[in-house]
Amino acid sequence: MSQSHTNQPAFMQHHFSDAEQQRESAKLGMWLFLLTEILLFGGLFVFYAIYRAWHPEMFHNAHKVLDVTMGATNTIVLITSSITMALSIRSIQLNKIKQTIWFLVTTLLLAGTFMVIKYFEYEHKIHLGQLPGHYYTYTGVEGTNQHVFFSAYFLMTGLHGIHVFVGMCLIGWLIFKTKAGMFSSQYYTHIEMTGLYWHLVDLIWIFLFPLFYLIG
Amino acid sequence: MNKMPETHYLNATKGIKSWLTTVDHKRIGILYLFSIMFFFFIGGMFAILLRLELLTPSELYIDSDTYNQFFTLHGAIMIFLFIIPAIPAILGNFVLPIMIGAKDVAFPRLNLASWYIYMFGSMFAVFSLVSGGVDTGWTFYTPYSTTTSTSVISMTLGAFILGFSSIFTGLNFIVTVHKLRSPGMTWFKMPLFAWGMYATALIQVLATPILGITLLLLIIERTVGIGIFDPAMGGDPVLYQHFFWFYSHPAVYIMILPGMAIISELITAHSHKKIFGYTAIAYSSLGIAFASFIVWGHHMFTSGQSELAAMIFSFLTFFVAIPSGIKVFNWIATLYKGSIAWTTPMLYTLAFLFLFSIGGLTGIFLGALSVDIHLHDTYFIVAHFHYVMVGGTVIAFLGGLHHWWPKMWGRMYNETQAKIACGLIFVGFNMTFFTQFIMGAKGMPRRYHLYDDVYRPFHAFSTYGSWVMAIGFFLMAYYLFRSLYVGKPAGDNPWGALTHEWSITSPPPEHNFESIPITEHGPYDYDKVVAKSTFTEK
Amino acid sequence: MTDNTQTNEPHVLPLSIYLGVGSILIFLTAVTVYAASFNFGEFNLLIAMLIATVKASLVAMYFMHLKYDNKLYLLLFLSAIVFLGIFIVITMFDTLRRGDIYEIKAGAIRDAVIYDSLHITPDAHALEDSLSISTDTTEIVIDTTK
Ligand code: HEM
Numbered sequence: 074m075s076q077s078h079t080n081q082p083a084f085m086q087h088h089f090s091d092a093e094q095q096r097e098s099a100k101l102g103m104w105l106f107l108l109t110e111i112l113l114f115g116g117l118f119v120f121y122a123i124y125r126a127w128h129p130e131m132f133h134n135a136h137k138v139l140d141v142t143m144g145a146t147n148t149i150v151l152i153t154s155s156i157t158m159a160l161s162i163r164s165i166q167l168n169k170i171k172q173t174i175w176f177l178v179t180t181l182l183l184a185g186t187f188m189v190i191k192y193f194e195y196e197h198k199i200h201l202g203q204l205p206g207h208y209y210t211y212t213g214v215e216g217t218n219q220h221v222f223f224s225a226y227f228l229m230t231g232l233h234g235i236h237v238f239v240g241m242c243l244i245g246w247l248i249f250k251t252k253a254g255m256f257s258s259q260y261y262t263h264i265e266m267t268g269l270y271w272h273l274v275d276l277i278w279i280f281l282f283p284l285f286y287l288i289g
Numbered sequence: 290m291n292k293m294p295e296t297h298y299l300n301a302t303k304g305i306k307s308w309l310t311t312v313d314h315k316r317i318g319i320l321y322l323f324s325i326m327f328f329f330f331i332g333g334m335f336a337i338l339l340r341l342e343l344l345t346p347s348e349l350y351i352d353s354d355t356y357n358q359f360f361t362l363h364g365a366i367m368i369f370l371f372i373i374p375a376i377p378a379i380l381g382n383f384v385l386p387i388m389i390g391a392k393d394v395a396f397p398r399l400n401l402a403s404w405y406i407y408m409f410g411s412m413f414a415v416f417s418l419v420s421g422g423v424d425t426g427w428t429f430y431t432p433y434s435t436t437t438s439t440s441v442i443s444m445t446l447g448a449f450i451l452g453f454s455s456i457f458t459g460l461n462f463i464v465t466v467h468k469l470r471s472p473g474m475t476w477f478k479m480p481l482f483a484w485g486m487y488a489t490a491l492i493q494v495l496a497t498p499i500l501g502i503t504l505l506l507l508i509i510e511r512t513v514g515i516g517i518f519d520p521a522m523g524g525d526p527v528l529y530q531h532f533f534w535f536y537s538h539p540a541v542y543i544m545i546l547p548g549m550a551i552i553s554e555l556i557t558a559h560s561h562k563k564i565f566g567y568t569a570i571a572y573s574s575l576g577i578a579f580a581s582f583i584v585w586g587h588h589m590f591t592s593g594q595s596e597l598a599a600m601i602f603s604f605l606t607f608f609v610a611i612p613s614g615i616k617v618f619n620w621i622a623t624l625y626k627g628s629i630a631w632t633t634p635m636l637y638t639l640a641f642l643f644l645f646s647i648g649g650l651t652g653i654f655l656g657a658l659s660v661d662i663h664l665h666d667t668y669f670i671v672a673h674f675h676y677v678m679v680g681g682t683v684i685a686f687l688g689g690l691h692h693w694w695p696k697m698w699g700r701m702y703n704e705t706q707a708k709i710a711c712g713l714i715f716v717g718f719n720m721t722f723f724t725q726f727i728m729g730a731k732g733m734p735r736r737y738h739l740y741d742d743v744y745r746p747f748h749a750f751s752t753y754g755s756w757v758m759a760i761g762f763f764l765m766a767y768y769l770f771r772s773l774y775v776g777k778p779a780g781d782n783p784w785g786a787l788t789h790e791w792s793i794t795s796p797p798p799e800h801n802f803e804s805i806p807i808t809e810h811g812p813y814d815y816d817k818v819v820a821k822s823t824f825t826e827k
Numbered sequence: 828m829t830d831n832t833q834t835n836e837p838h839v840l841p842l843s844i845y846l847g848v849g850s851i852l853i854f855l856t857a858v859t860v861y862a863a864s865f866n867f868g869e870f871n872l873l874i875a876m877l878i879a880t881v882k883a884s885l886v887a888m889y890f891m892h893l894k895y896d897n898k899l900y901l902l903l904f905l906s907a908i909v910f911l912g913i914f915i916v917i918t919m920f921d922t923l924r925r926g927d928i929y930e931i932k933a934g935a936i937r938d939a940v941i942y943d944s945l946h947i948t949p950d951a952h953a954l955e956d957s958l959s960i961s962t963d964t965t966e967i968v969i970d971t972t973k
């Protein structure tokens with residue numbers, strides 16, 4: 074495997090014929106993965122849509138217990154992190170390693186901020202018993218089957234939160250590897266892929282925010 | 290007499306570890322072969338036990354609860370552990386990259402990972418088997434699945450994990466087909482097997498995430514009571530069925546498209562005739578993939594969904610039959626004036642055409658709303674889907690296995706025994722399941738342990754048929770294993786076929802090709818190119 | 828294959844695009860929050876979703892480079908949305924249309940049993956009276972109280 078390919082860069086895998094093909098393959102694979110992510114979340118959006126159509130009043134009443142300020146702040150935080158993520162890719166394309174690391178660290182910090190705010194929101198809801206299913210004990214929402222709203226809320230923001238967490242791990246790993254000199258303007262597939270993933274996470278939040286916090 | 294090549298993918302590296310860490314698509318195919326066939330055996334044992342119990346109208350040797358668990362385990366194992374992965378993971382892995390002139394799939398490590406994920410997921414299934422079983426049926430309908438005390442969670446978790454294995458295989462194949470075709474291998478020079486795998490992979494990637502989220506929601510409903518599917522929590526059980534069938538109808542095409550893909554190869558290679566209607570077959574695969582997403586509600590005609598939805602679904606259902614029809618006609622036209630070789634793969638191909646046509650046509654009956662009201666949940670359904678899944682997919686799989694067996698191992702099986710086994714399976718299958726059409730039309734409900742005496746002769750005959758089939762399968766296992774040791778070397782191209790995999794040694798070298806192959810002729814140019822068969826049975 | 832460095836030269840967008848798109852995104856967030864403070868009735872959903880869709884498209888087109896990349900990716904992205912659309916719309920043909928042709932005399936599925944212990948929706952039992960389906964020939968009574 075190694076002999077005939079010694080003139081190839083270290084990141085090349087033997088079954089690809091050139092770096093371009095390898096990069097394109099990775100990208101297509103990533104997009105397919107994102108497609109499955111969209112559909113995975115999609116199932117929850119269907120859940121939301123059907124039950125909102127069935128109980129519009131209740132959804133409207135229940136959404137009022139969510140804190141718009143916190144939600145909006147988190148939206149801005151996440152969008153900003155998306156910008157810094159995109160900029161980190163731009164920096165690596167220009168081979169500015171230091172700048173790349175700087176942007177990645179900012180992204181990571183913003184993601185952390187998102188999680189902290191989310192934590193306070195959850196904490197508050199758990200305290201009030203605004204919880205899914207059997208654990209629902211809150212009495213301040215008018216309507217029927219109010220726990221379904223909170224089921225949808227916790228499932229969707231929870232799954233989203235898990236994705237943010239995974240994204241943070243990936244970004245942390247990238248920082249580590251960029252420092253170690255793994256990436257350059259010649260090869261930055263991992264950063265690019267993580268970027269795509271991160272933007273998708275942002276994109277999903279862009280829908281979650283109005284659906285839960287603003288209109289319910 | 291042919292000679293085996295000195296080194297090939299089977300002996301390039303040695304030892305258990307070299308197998309468990311392999312990233313060679315061919316070896317991964319073999320890993321899948323053994324693991325999937327193991328579960329096919331388990332699922333098959335349940336089938337035999339079920340049929341045995343149904344020999345008599347009253348209880349023979351298991352009680353009703355056990356019976357419920359047996360049919361659930363049979364169904365769940367056969368669907369999630371056998372038929373969905375079988376063709377793509379075994380034969381797809383083995384031949385797809387070679388066929389399109391690639392050295393491997395696009396992501397070899399992901400490919401190995403999906404095998405591990407498969408094994409991991411199957412462990413959960415095995416766990417639920419030994420920890421009290423499951424008795425919901427493979428469909429896990431709520432509210433029963435949220436209330437029964439059996440181990441639903443480990444089984445659904447298993448299916449959830451297996452879903453990832455399926456997604457990764459699909460993802461890998463799509464990228465492989467897009468990016469790794471060798472020079473000259475344009476989309477329309479691709480063998481139809483590759484087209485079929487591609488269409489299957491699209492469904493796998495698009496539909497399986499929905500299964501994932503459905504099962505996840507079911508598990509959460511069962512544990513937390515979120516109120517989506519369980520009426521006691523304000524949920525809607527019919528919504529569960531929408532979620533489930535939005536995946537599972539496309540999934541029946543994850544099962545049959547690979548079968549169709551195999552048949553397209555076998556029918557030309559064993560009649561040495563150019564395929565009739567190449568583009569029609571290729572496009573109809575994509576057509577099926579798309580149409581399969583808009584008909585799921587035909588499984589729910591009697592569930593209480595709105596009449597409007599039922600009518601829409603019934604109307605749309607007739608469309609899925611069109612692409613399948615196109616394929617069947619093209620295959621038959623291919624046979625016309627071909628030099629048909631009566632090889633085992635060809636026998637399976639003919640069996641497929643016959644059985645799949647029956648299965649598909651009865652599907653059309655069932656798609657008619659008013660007819661289905663009467664036939665739903667009877668043995669007619671059982672017969673329909675066994676005709677498509679066993680008569681279609683499994684028969685095609687066996688055909689493909691016999692076709693590529695000499696490529697996999699470099700050795701030929703005993704043709705005479707293979708033909709006998711094929712005959713036993715064909716006859717046994719029809720005995721078992723044709724009877725069920727009659728029973729179902731007469732009103733025998735599905736998933737019943739005890740039944741009325743009028744159905745006795747049918748059930749008994751069906752059970753005898755299952756024994757004939759079982760003998761066929763055991764004979765097959767025998768001669769296939771035996772061929773690994775004493776089979777005659779098959780040579781590079783025992784069938785005289787034209788696709789890439791027959792131009793390299795059997796078994797293939799570790800990296801498939803010495804240099805990147807250039808595609809010069811189409812995969813079915815039997816009218817222009819002659820490839821001599823390298824094997825004759827004296 | 829020695830000159831693969833050539834083919835690997837990335838397509839770099841100017842900084843202004845990222846900053847511009849980023850500011851629009853933040854601006855639109857403010858707009859949607861502001862818009863939500865008014866009640867447009869039916870249109871609330873539409874307005875919020877419209878703004879969200881614009882934001883999402885910006886992210887997809889510029890940050891995820893769909894505008895510049897191989898259009899296959901765009902196709903994949905859109906097909907995910909289309910299939911989701913199919914799922915939601917056709918399912919709603921059921922969920923919003925039950926009882927359109929033949930009257931369903933039974934009420935909706937009753938409220939979750941958890942409310943029995945919580946005593947927070949006193950009207951939960953009102954539904955039970957209507958929980959009987961009558962058809963022409965038979966009288967079926969559905970009892971969901973465990
Ligand atoms: C020609 C196209 C087909 C049509 C029109 C069709 C139609 C149907 C209909 C209407 C039902 C529901 C019957 C009922 O439950 O009342 C059904 C059930 C089923 N079909 Fe098909 N079908 C077709 C092809 C296939 C194929 C290719 C497969 C699998 C390889 C398949 C597998 C199944 C299974 C597994 C069920 C039963 C599911 C269950 O309730 O457990 N069908 N089919």
Ligand SMILES: [Cu+2]
Pocket residue numbers: 537538541584585587588
């Ligand atoms: Cu179906």
